Amino acid sequence: MSKLPRSSRLASPVDTEAHGEYRIVRRPDDPRPLYRFTGHVDDDPQPGRYHIYAGWFCPWSQRVTIAHALAGLRDVVTVSYVDNVRDGRGWAFRERYGPDPVNGFTLLRHAYEATEEGFDGHVSVPALWDRDLARVVSNDFAGIGIDLATKFGKVATRVVATYPEHLRAQIEATDVTIDTPAKLTALDERLAGRGYLVGGELTEADIRLWVHLARLGPRLAEYPNLHRYARDLYRIPAFRDTTDFSTYPHPDWSLA
Known part of the structure; x- marks a missing residue:
């Protein structure tokens, strides 16, 4: 020992x-998530x-x-x-x-x-x-x-309330997948002239989209509104300080 x-x-x-x-073992007869x-x-x-x-x-x-x-x-x-x-x-x-x-x-x-x-x-x-x-x-x-x-409002002071009750339905309805060029184009168009995805404020929807955009690499520059949006988010300490591009699929790329 x-x-x-x-x-x-x-x-x-x-x-x-x-x-x-490492393998994820899934059995057809196992209903557990x-x-x-x-x-x-x-x-x-x-x-x-x-x-x-x-x-x-x-x-x-x-x-x-x-x-x-x-x-x-x-x-x-x-x-x-x-x-x-x-x-x-x-x-x-x-x-x-x-x-x-x-x-x-x-x-x-x-x-x-x-x-x-x-x-x-x-x-x-x-x-x-x-x-x-x-x-x-x-x-x-x-x-x-x-x-x-x-859950922590009594013991911590929020920087931003990212899941406000009045926007929760919109947050959950927002599709932030970027697995096709069409979806990237749709998101790029949605962000034209807008700083955030939902309600004009920073929310959970932006967090969900950011983690995919940060890993997209140089292709992000093909979508000017998404590129601008991602750079703006990266200036926020919570986004920047939790990001390590060297661990992503394009380790030499950065939004700095």
């Missing part, structure tokens, strides 16, 4: 020869109770870390990052971003197994950990982001 303090333990290097490639844990933040959350396991490379994690920053939760909900690469063991804690500061786990899988004995599902980030219950509350990235935006 290692003699290092628990909080200093790190996973061994990625080794696909020994551990294989891919993101299996869908709990929520307590209605009266206290500072220090929750922790977010995130990944710099992951758009779903970035949605959560942007929401976290805009909700003013830096001193209320802690955040740590897994390494950018994985083998069959899944995401791990290595020297690049340091050890797991909460549990001293070397693999994120250990958090899932502490929550569900014999866990056999997808080990994903982001994951919301509850220190009081010693378990993963949720790995449902959409639910985590909304909880961060709406």
Whole structure:
């Protein structure tokens, strides 16, 4: 057994020869969702109770870390990052971003197994950990982001209210997928003369679109309104400080 303090333990290097490639195992007879844990933040959350396991490379994690920053939760909900690469063991804690500061786990899988004995599902980030219950509350990235935006008003001062009640229906109805040129063109046209997607203010809809645009690379310049919009968002600290272009598909590209 290692003699290092628990909080200093790190996973061994990625080794696909020994551990294989990571695979998401789905069985046709298994009705459980891919993101299996869908709990929520307590209605009266206290500072220090929750922790977010995130990944710099992951758009779903970035949605959560942007929401976290805009909700003013830096001193209320802690955040740590897994390494950018994985083998069959899944995401791990290595020297690049340091050890797991909460549990001293070397693999994120250990958090899932502490929550569900014999866990056999997808080990994903982001994951919301509850220190009081010693378990993963949720790995449902959409639910985590909304909880961060709406549940902590008594213990934190928001920078921006990103999920205001009067705009929620519009936010949820806004299609921010950019998987075809047609969708990019439609979004580009929608943003002509507009600073934000919904209601003239910064909302969850902008967070959801940003994480895809930031990973689009040089192609973004083909859409002038989207390019301008993305550059404007990048000037906001919550967007800029949660972005590491070196971990994206176009690591030499930037909006700076």
